[in-house]
Amino acid sequence: MISLIKDKKTKEFGDFQTPRELAFEVCLLLSRLNLKPSTIIEPTCGLGSFVGASRKIFHSAKILGFDISPNYIAQTQDKFKDEENISIFEANFFETDWKELFKTFEKPILVLGNPPWVTNSQLGVLESDNLPEKKNFQNFSGFDAMTGKSNFDISEWMLINLFESLNRQNAQLAMLIKSSVARKILTYAWKNNIRFSKSAIYKIETEKHFNASVDSCLLFCDFSGDQQTFTTEIFAGISDEKSSQTIGFENGELLASVDLYQKWKYLNGGSKIKWRSGIKHDCSKVMELTKDGEKYKNNLGEVFELEDQFVFPMLKSSDIANGNLQPRRWMLVTQKDVKDTTEKIAEIAPKTWDYLTLHAEFLDRRGSSIYKKRARFAMFGIGDYSFAVWKVVISGFYKKLNFNLVGSYDNKPIVLDDTCYFLPFETESEAKKVCDLLNSTAAQEFFKSFIFWDAKRPITVDILQKLDLTKLEKFSKTKAQNGLKKAFQELSENCNNESIGVNLQNSFNFEE
Numbered sequence: 001m002i003s004l005i006k007d008k009k010t011k012e013f014g015d016f017q018t019p020r021e022l023a024f025e026v027c028l029l030l031s032r033l034n035l036k037p038s039t040i041i042e043p044t045c046g047l048g049s050f051v052g053a054s055r056k057i058f059h060s061a062k063i064l065g066f067d068i069s070p071n072y073i074a075q076t077q078d079k080f081k082d083e084e085n086i087s088i089f090e091a092n093f094f095e096t097d098w099k100e101l102f103k104t105f106e107k108p109i110l111v112l113g114n115p116p117w118v119t120n121s122q123l124g125v126l127e128s129d130n131l132p133e134k135k136n137f138q139n140f141s142g143f144d145a146m147t148g149k150s151n152f153d154i155s156e157w158m159l160i161n162l163f164e165s166l167n168r169q170n171a172q173l174a175m176l177i178k179s180s181v182a183r184k185i186l187t188y189a190w191k192n193n194i195r196f197s198k199s200a201i202y203k204i205e206t207e208k209h210f211n212a213s214v215d216s217c218l219l220f221c222d223f224s225g226d227q228q229t230f231t232t233e234i235f236a237g238i239s240d241e242k243s244s245q246t247i248g249f250e251n252g253e254l255l256a257s258v259d260l261y262q263k264w265k266y267l268n269g270g271s272k273i274k275w276r277s278g279i280k281h282d283c284s285k286v287m288e289l290t291k292d293g294e295k296y297k298n299n300l301g302e303v304f305e306l307e308d309q310f311v312f313p314m315l316k317s318s319d320i321a322n323g324n325l326q327p328r329r330w331m332l333v334t335q336k337d338v339k340d341t342t343e344k345i346a347e348i349a350p351k352t353w354d355y356l357t358l359h360a361e362f363l364d365r366r367g368s369s370i371y372k373k374r375a376r377f378a379m380f381g382i383g384d385y386s387f388a389v390w391k392v393v394i395s396g397f398y399k400k401l402n403f404n405l406v407g408s409y410d411n412k413p414i415v416l417d418d419t420c421y422f423l424p425f426e427t428e429s430e431a432k433k434v435c436d437l438l439n440s441t442a443a444q445e446f447f448k449s450f451i452f453w454d455a456k457r458p459i460t461v462d463i464l465q466k467l468d469l470t471k472l473e474k475f476s477k478t479k480a481q482n483g484l485k486k487a488f489q490e491l492s493e494n495c496n497n498e499s500i501g502v503n504l505q506n507s508f509n510f511e512e
């Protein structure tokens with residue numbers, strides 16, 4: 001989305017001013033939720049869309065707006081100069097002690113707004129320092145761990161600060177943010193004992209309101225009340241009264257569907273067979289080839305004669321997702337294991353070695369730190385498993401939960417690119433059995449309880465690894481022999497978890 005904005009200042013401050021209608025719609029929703037704030041605070045108020053909208057709806061509230069931009073502050077102060085309940089201040093969010101400030105205002109407090117939509121690495125490119133100073137945040141639990149992350153939204157830091165400052169206060173928060181940030185904030189809050197009695201996510205039409213292509217939402221949280229909830233209702237739109245989904249948090253895990261997790265949590269236990277990623281080489285120009293008669297053509301359009309030994313048929317994520325399981329590309333694979341040296345290729349396959357050395361400049365300039373201190377022309381994510389003849393495969397990029405069986409081609413195992421995940425098998429029958437199990441409703445619903453389809457890479461190794469295949473196989477056998485009810489019963493009994501038994505009896509009518 002950032003490419004859509006033109007000037008540096010706009011980018012630096014993640015500046016997407018909220019259309020007035022949207023700010024008004026949000027305030028109407030908050031009024032429908034029966035909020036009666038005495039003080040409304042907008043920490044990054046810009047040109048004051050929310051200040052204006054909230055004044056129309058919450059007549060008696062005192063409204064305070066803050067922003068880093070002197071230009072916006074001047075315009076907004078001017079706009080509301082005759083309103084005695086509205087005060088606008090120039091302030092840098094990261095230099096403001098929100099916790100102390102909140103103490104001084106009449107409760108209930110509503111913190112409202114639309115923080116900047118920019119990541120720290122985008123700021124890095126712009127040589128901007130619109131970032132918190134580490135020392136300002138050191139009192140916050142978990143912050144050190146957060147700063148270790150390579151890329152994060154600065155709104156994430158702002159929201160963490162606000163959540164820490166509002167914890168256990170008679171206060172509510174409603175903020176327009178990216179959906180991925182909303183999930184991170186909720187997870188942070190749940191992990192760090194920040195208490196809220198109610199929360200909800202209302203999806204926003206980002207394209208329509210901000211002309212930007214990213215999933216975004218209004219995150220609402222109520223910090224008042226003594227109850228801690230571990231679920232959040234998701235609404236498809238701001239005016240929706242009925243939620244479409246409930247996400248939640250259990251045993252340290254964020255759940256995309258609490259209902260599906262409750263149904264299938266007995267299958268959570270980890271796979272004994274390890275899920276693997278495909279081979280990573282970061283150099284498709286040189287390492288990915290197509291056949292040109294008896295020779296190979298690379299992505300630079302050059303044709304070479306190569307020994308067959310190091311060339312393997314390959315499938316990419318797009319092939320897997322589209323069901324094109326007949327390889328049309330080949331991959332030059334320089335190792336059998338990440339620890340292997342590569343110089344021996346010179347002796348075993350001199351043409352291949354010449355090809356590699358001729359293109360060394362492409363391979364040597366691969367930026368990723370994983371290639372440092374490794375053999376020249378090394379690859380990553382490579383081991384015995386990469387060459388297993390049978391694989392059960394899924395693409396991590398595409399929004400399809402579809403497992404495929406992949407075998408060999410031209411008497412060689414098919415290898416996969418690093419956006420695919422797979423389980424390796426020696427025999428076709430074992431691979432086929434597992435593939436069928438993974439495509440069963442039980443497995444699909446189990447995975448769906450963890451998958452957020454709007455994430456960049458919805459299907460991850462972590463999610464795949466959660467499913468206990470042994471339990472799933474047993475469940476499937478009992479279901480085939482004695483029916484679904486018996487199969488559920490057996491699963492729950494083997495889980496040593498009484499609450500599961502209760503769930504089972506109460507929640508399901510044994511329809512798969």
Ligand SMILES: C[S@@+](CC[C@H](N)C(=O)[O-])C[C@H]1O[C@@H](n2cnc3c(N)ncnc32)[C@H](O)[C@@H]1O
Pocket residue numbers: 012013014015016017018019043044045046047048049050066067068069072091092093094113114115116117130
């Ligand atoms: C996405 S815009 C939203 C503006 C306004 N809240 C609205 O809804 O129209 C983000 C705002 O954050 C302000 N901003 C960026 N960095 C800031 C900081 N460190 N402290 C305070 N305001 C900041 C920008 O000037 C900009 O007005």
